[in-house]
Amino acid sequence: MSETWKQPLSYLGVAALSAGAAVAGYRYLTGYRYTTVVPPPAAAAAVVPAVVDESTNADEIELAFKAVQNHICQFLEDESGQRYKEDTWSYDKGSGGGISRVWEALSDDERHLLLEKGGVNFSGIHGAAMPDSAATQFKIPPNTAFRATGVSLVIHPRTPHVPTIHANIRYFECGPRWWFGGGVDVTPYYVNRERVVEFHKLLRALCEEWGYSYEAFKKQCDAYFLNTHRKEARGVGGLFFDHLTTSDALPKSKKEICDFLVALGMLFPQLYGPFIHEGKDKEVTPEQREFQLYRRSRYVEFNLLHDRGTKFGLQSEGRVESILMSMPPLARWKYNWHPEEGTPEAELYDIITPKDWASM
Amino acid sequence: MSETWKQPLSYLGVAALSAGAAVAGYRYLTGYRYTTVVPPPAAAAAVVPAVVDESTNADEIELAFKAVQNHICQFLEDESGQRYKEDTWSYDKGSGGGISRVWEALSDDERHLLLEKGGVNFSGIHGAAMPDSAATQFKIPPNTAFRATGVSLVIHPRTPHVPTIHANIRYFECGPRWWFGGGVDVTPYYVNRERVVEFHKLLRALCEEWGYSYEAFKKQCDAYFLNTHRKEARGVGGLFFDHLTTSDALPKSKKEICDFLVALGMLFPQLYGPFIHEGKDKEVTPEQREFQLYRRSRYVEFNLLHDRGTKFGLQSEGRVESILMSMPPLARWKYNWHPEEGTPEAELYDIITPKDWASM
Numbered sequence: 001m002s003e004t005w006k007q008p009l010s011y012l013g014v015a016a017l018s019a020g021a022a023v024a025g026y027r028y029l030t031g032y033r034y035t036t037v038v039p040p041p042a043a044a045a046a047v048v049p050a051v052v053d054e055s056t057n058a059d060e061i062e063l064a065f066k067a068v069q070n071h072i073c074q075f076l077e078d079e080s081g082q083r084y085k086e087d088t089w090s091y092d093k094g095s096g097g098g099i100s101r102v103w104e105a106l107s108d109d110e111r112h113l114l115l116e117k118g119g120v121n122f123s124g125i126h127g128a129a130m131p132d133s134a135a136t137q138f139k140i141p142p143n144t145a146f147r148a149t150g151v152s153l154v155i156h157p158r159t160p161h162v163p164t165i166h167a168n169i170r171y172f173e174c175g176p177r178w179w180f181g182g183g184v185d186v187t188p189y190y191v192n193r194e195r196v197v198e199f200h201k202l203l204r205a206l207c208e209e210w211g212y213s214y215e216a217f218k219k220q221c222d223a224y225f226l227n228t229h230r231k232e233a234r235g236v237g238g239l240f241f242d243h244l245t246t247s248d249a250l251p252k253s254k255k256e257i258c259d260f261l262v263a264l265g266m267l268f269p270q271l272y273g274p275f276i277h278e279g280k281d282k283e284v285t286p287e288q289r290e291f292q293l294y295r296r297s298r299y300v301e302f303n304l305l306h307d308r309g310t311k312f313g314l315q316s317e318g319r320v321e322s323i324l325m326s327m328p329p330l331a332r333w334k335y336n337w338h339p340e341e342g343t344p345e346a347e348l349y350d351i352i353t354p355k356d357w358a359s360m
Numbered sequence: 361m362s363e364t365w366k367q368p369l370s371y372l373g374v375a376a377l378s379a380g381a382a383v384a385g386y387r388y389l390t391g392y393r394y395t396t397v398v399p400p401p402a403a404a405a406a407v408v409p410a411v412v413d414e415s416t417n418a419d420e421i422e423l424a425f426k427a428v429q430n431h432i433c434q435f436l437e438d439e440s441g442q443r444y445k446e447d448t449w450s451y452d453k454g455s456g457g458g459i460s461r462v463w464e465a466l467s468d469d470e471r472h473l474l475l476e477k478g479g480v481n482f483s484g485i486h487g488a489a490m491p492d493s494a495a496t497q498f499k500i501p502p503n504t505a506f507r508a509t510g511v512s513l514v515i516h517p518r519t520p521h522v523p524t525i526h527a528n529i530r531y532f533e534c535g536p537r538w539w540f541g542g543g544v545d546v547t548p549y550y551v552n553r554e555r556v557v558e559f560h561k562l563l564r565a566l567c568e569e570w571g572y573s574y575e576a577f578k579k580q581c582d583a584y585f586l587n588t589h590r591k592e593a594r595g596v597g598g599l600f601f602d603h604l605t606t607s608d609a610l611p612k613s614k615k616e617i618c619d620f621l622v623a624l625g626m627l628f629p630q631l632y633g634p635f636i637h638e639g640k641d642k643e644v645t646p647e648q649r650e651f652q653l654y655r656r657s658r659y660v661e662f663n664l665l666h667d668r669g670t671k672f673g674l675q676s677e678g679r680v681e682s683i684l685m686s687m688p689p690l691a692r693w694k695y696n697w698h699p700e701e702g703t704p705e706a707e708l709y710d711i712i713t714p715k716d717w718a719s720m
Contacts (some may be wrong), residue, residue: 329694
């Protein structure tokens with residue numbers, strides 16, 4: 001586990017899979033680019049299912065998304081040494097359901113553990129009729145059958161030296177219409193700018209590899225993860241995209257788009273690992289912990305005031321505990337508090353001002 | 361300060377004012393009904409302004425509301441021994457502004473203090489044109505001049521043995537239209553049912569005194585302070601009313617309605633004092649503190665997901681720090697946590713199920 005293991009950025013898109021026949025359908029990102037790091041979890045790599053032709057159906061997408069969930073959970077277990085707890089649930093307004101996997105280390109005895117609270121959720125549901133609020137939002141007749149599947153994660157580390165991260169990939173179909181969405185973004189408390197640059201470079205490389213515009217997805221991310229009431233970004237951004245489907249302008253097949261999302265999901269260890277490795281053993285002062293709790297209040301505000309996923313989930317009467325799994329373990333509100341100029345806390349407000357990180 | 365001082369419920373409506381001419385216009389609730397308690401703050405009582413006729417204008421209402429703010433702040437200072445900090449602000453889209461008064465005791469050194477975080481805000485603003493979102497909501501042409509004034513408070517005590525309390529009184533006018541709104545509600549963590557019964561009986565007596573329906577206002581409160589996404593009440597309710605104005609059915613003058621709101625505001629020490637006195641010196645276990653933090657997350661969820669005042673304030677670009685002053689100092693989210701049956705924590709869920717408290 002302590003061996004040095006390195007791969008250049010050019011591994012992107014290289015099918016570095018060690019496991020057999022079932023995985024051939026996916027171009028697949030594997031390997032970690034840490035300088036000193038654990039090897040990639042081979043077990044997770046082995047379960048990516050084949051998708052043999054363009055007719056990729058929702059069952060196949062669900063299987064691929066479950067493989068992403070497994071891959072990420074394996075990585076987080078390896079990194080943290082913490083085992084997740086799993087809940088499964090059924091969608092009581094149709095069929096299907098979900099698999100929630102959650103880490104919690106809330107007591108003071110567990111303060112040495114990496115994952116204070118986090119979860120990686122898979123869901124795959126189908127229904128005979130769209131919930132009214134969703135039908136209105138998507139401009140679809142209310143009695144259309146639908147199917148939705150996705151993987152969504154939020155990780156709140158205990159240490160303020162590792163940022164909070166959110167990512168999701170999702171697929172939606174109703175009648176003949178279908179589209180994908182997803183993204184990833186990082187919310188630091190204290191962070192090395194170099195890590196942020198690397199994170200954005202990786203995302204740009206991924207987008208270029210798959211023929212998507214990093215700039216467009218980054219711009220959507222900056223526009224979306226904004227606490228408009230405070231005129232303040234949630235974090236340092238990343239990617240955000242929605243309604244990815246085939247079109248005359250971009251005639252990608254369903255399989256190709258699904259592959260891109262799966263590649264993004266599979267990239268998670270490379271995206272988050274460097275942040276963990278840099279920050280996890282740094283000393284934390286009580287003041288730094290307090291600043292983390294204070295900043296987490298902004299995360300709460302974004303998720304409850306602005307996040308469309310949260311709103312849609314609650315409006316359509318999804319499973320509350322899975323939707324609000326994104327909430328931080330502990331958050332602090334102070335009245336009209338501002339950090340002193342010149343402090344690392346004040347510097348955060350510069351870090352979260354949108355920048356062209358990938359070109360730095 | 362330690363003398364025993366008692367008054368029966370029948371003091372309601374009795375003008376027990378010791379100060380002179382300027383206060384004659386208000387029937388005024390004073391006196392505390394604690395068994396052992398501090399005497400009422402005479403200083404606050406003295407500044408209630410006269411409203412001499414039916415033409416009560418917004419200036420007079422503002423003065424009366426400021427007196428309510430003073431009265432409540434004096435009470436909270438006396439009870440807690442903590443001095444508030446005051447911020448004043450100007451309404452930059454029109455004229456007027458506000459006076460925010462805030463208490464915070466966030467450090468561990470201050471854990472003996474009663475008020476962990478709380479504020480009592482006065483605001484009085486006028487503008488040449490309604491903000492669009494407000495105009496739409498109130499079905500008013502967007503270029504109508506408006507005026508709004510109110511007092512709003514939220515108190516988060518440090519001890520879970522004293523409930524969180526929220527109250528507000530507000531007045532709004534635009535062109536020839538005007539109306540009042542307001543209410544008070546209590547959110548316990550651990551609480552004696554007797555105190556809740558007394559609280560509701562006081563509110564019923566107040567409503568009866570002023571010719572309003574306690575039942576109707578209580579019902580609106582139960583309907584409003586509901587975390588619909590969890591199908592769970594925020595607390596034990598109280599009163600909630602809006603659009604109080606003169607009508608053929610209830611031809612009250614503007615002055616009469618204003619008097620009712622001021623009476624409600626002035627009743628605050630009697631409404632909250634018994635909760636403080638019962639709970640403030642009780643021992644707090646770490647588990648009780650944790651349960652308080654956990655339950656406070658529901659307060660956050662209500663205020664950010666459902667509260668119309670918060671939404672309206674943020675949409676109309678009000679002062680964020682004053683609007684979100686209602687947020688608790690520290691809140692805890694746990695994944696899918698539920699208290700064990702038969703515990704005081706489980707009992708809370710029975711206490712917050714709406715009941716006809718005033719008839720118990």
